Amino acid sequence: MPDPADKTVLRLREFLPYRLSVLSNTVSRGIADLYDRAFGLSIWQWRVMAVLGENAAITATEIGQFTAMDKVAVSRAVASLLDSGHIAREASLEDGRRALLSLTAKGKDVYEQIVPIALGAERNLVSALSAEEHAQLDGLMEKLARAAAPDRDLW
């Protein structure tokens, strides 16, 4: 029997990186639409809010680490969220370079509304899988993530 590890021909549709990319883009686009339609938030803005919903009073740099966003993307998302009043910034007393960020009341309100939408979208996606398959998927993605970024042992 042929071992897939011996492949010498490339079929794009069977090529894992390609399949991952198409799947991820399809999923992300669908979800981004939900956030945008309901609250006018981009996926980057939402990620920042999501992290602030889990962790109060953290810095932009920490947000970048939690969200896998680069610092420019964080800076822009933070600027727009400050502007729209979803988050607030407070200078750090110990270190003048840092600024502590947190959700405002408005931001918390939006956050509480989006969480169920996001979880619903996730549930909808995994509804195609049994509980066992879902668990498998978690494990497989964990392994792939390690293989793809061996350095980043944070997660």
Place this chain on the structure above:
Amino acid sequence: MPDPADKTVLRLREFLPYRLSVLSNTVSRGIADLYDRAFGLSIWQWRVMAVLGENAAITATEIGQFTAMDKVAVSRAVASLLDSGHIAREASLEDGRRALLSLTAKGKDVYEQIVPIALGAERNLVSALSAEEHAQLDGLMEKLARAAAPDRDLW
């Protein structure tokens, strides 16, 4: 025991769409670097070439269908590949709007060189998995793709 389907709290790191996105971006970026360093090709240019390596003399529209690229992205990739001499264009005799695209000798040469690099990158990624896990992954991604884009029953 808690059923994950009952989640009411959102943890970004456990959120499937987010994990998919980060994984896909990490993988894609690594591979894009390979193509770019070795041949100065973007991932879009490479995808067009990959499809032309599998299917000779197809149109830009068909390339778009095979690669999940929109027509503007295909148009741009095609223009640059014509320019760099990797592909050639021939007007269709039956339909003046269509143009048939195919790899040139140079394009074929590059294609033959990239295929093993691409397959090697894929192998490296899935080397973290057993053969059984790899098969599971294929099945799970198939199901997720269907759930994410129920319309696109092409694949």
Place this chain on the structure above:
DNA sequence: GAAATATAGTTACATATGAAACTATATTAG
């Protein structure tokens, strides 16, 4: 067989993105 409509592909424009330069504050070395 002309007018209306559809399709293939390109161009233009507005916006998003990333890399590098920059500002301001902290820390380290001597």
Place this chain on the structure above:
DNA sequence: CTAATATAGTTTCATATGTAACTATATTTC
């Protein structure tokens, strides 16, 4: 204590990307 270096975050600039408008050819309708 001052100079050199590091870090947090922003701005600038060049490029990438998506949407909509456009051109050219085909097809359909009457």
